Amino acid sequence: MKIVSSILPPEALREEVQKGFPQAEFLFYKGIETAGESFYDAEIFITYGEDLTEEHIHKSKKLKWIMVMSAGMDEMPFKACKEKGILVTNARGIHKIPMAEFALGTMLGHVKQMAALARNERDEVWDRKLPMEELRGKTLLVLGIGAIGGEIARLAKCFGMNVAGVNRSGKDAAGGDRIYSISQLSEILPKADFFVSVLPSTVETRFLLKKEHFAAMKDSAVFINIGRGDLVEEEVLLSVLKTDQISHAYLDVFANEPLPKAHPFWKMENVTVTPHLSSITKNYLPRSFEIFKHNLHTYIKNNKDYINVIDLERGY
């Protein structure tokens, strides 16, 4: 059983994976080009999902299963995989821990005045009069209450926050105290202290939040976007923030990334810019390989117990 990977993990992780499956021959390469001809005999292929073409799939001789170590799969040649009956699984779900920690860290940083404290430290100023607040008792609205949003909701509830969620259906999901549908948004907007969006970019979510939604929020509201930059039209968000309609925006995602030099967001007092890294973590590969190992056991036993099987028709 030949397993080719176009991802080259650190040695310790490679050894651990190989040791768990002595019957398999693992070949790890940095990039599919480095793998060269080796790819075409692989029975199993491990990839970030950005390097496979239709030609790769068509020319492959023994390929049965592709493990995509990512959640985004926009560049996967699903049609060719389907034609050749190749199983595709991915690493969906491994973003929830880093993203939820990032969201909570951002909210705590806000109530604990971390930015002002850092400025005071730089100026050697001892000021105990900062308006220190708490998460406890505050209301959080999570936009997109799936796996990631649910983990954010769970942690927020540990802190004694009131949590509401928004999803497509408005049906109850785990974690949120109350779930609203997108069309019911106006009910909850005036009540929330924090808004965290983890929404992906889809036809439904593109420019979903409009001027009037922000107008309905509290003046003290905090907007945190760790989903996708096209949730709000940039001009709308700029205008909302320039006129102080809300208190602060923490933006990890943007319409154009990297955020261009000299973009007004960089210098605005009530905007905090981070470079689309809420999901980044040193544990990314170890955690993806946990899913891979589970699925490889399943593959070897030839049963149905796979994690994250992709429907090749729908593409997710």
Add this chain to the structure above:
Amino acid sequence: MKIVSSILPPEALREEVQKGFPQAEFLFYKGIETAGESFYDAEIFITYGEDLTEEHIHKSKKLKWIMVMSAGMDEMPFKACKEKGILVTNARGIHKIPMAEFALGTMLGHVKQMAALARNERDEVWDRKLPMEELRGKTLLVLGIGAIGGEIARLAKCFGMNVAGVNRSGKDAAGGDRIYSISQLSEILPKADFFVSVLPSTVETRFLLKKEHFAAMKDSAVFINIGRGDLVEEEVLLSVLKTDQISHAYLDVFANEPLPKAHPFWKMENVTVTPHLSSITKNYLPRSFEIFKHNLHTYIKNNKDYINVIDLERGY
């Protein structure tokens, strides 16, 4: 029933308290000097505990109960209170929420590289290569695992951290996975990623952490002190940090406060200075008055159901 307060809360809170007890006459003053003669007829006195002298107690005519809206009571004339059989209660326990949130915010800020992200934002640098980590799976040692430490432990466990605690006895307390006594400290020092101290200043805790304790910690260890500044001799901590024996110290408390201008801690790269405000919160007075109201109901009903009765012999 005359109730005098040397604390002047905001009007809304004063009204709420008065409304709850129509049978009582409340007189709120800003400072005991402003109360003047009014103090001497009070049956109940509300104070931060820093304004009462023995003379006040001796000259008081009807004083039965003092509610101290604080946890520290170093300046309370306990002997005189005991002689006159005056009940003393305090607001112990209200620090746990702000302090635990501050501790978690600090740990999350550390793993999520918030300081580096803020520097990059200032310089308009989009850098996604920062070593983003997680709290999940990391080990936290809480020094002083009482009410505050227990709340820190509870939250840390919500994040999937391994939590150990240190207290005087080494006996199990709520919240920690394993409790060590102070003498067993060397066992756990090499295992922890984060050290959070909430220890008060006592004969036993003064200069408790020594050079050799820091030497036993991981190079990557993070030390967070929100207890008291005399837990470590300042020269020891300076030397530990100058020689990078640990990764970072977050210091909210110091031997001398305010931390003097030009003190090396202000500018050290691996030290973050905050001005002793981990326990500060807008909710301080409302929460203290919740305890007061409970105790006033108890006082009126003349039963034993008081919260936080002080042993006047021991002083806590």
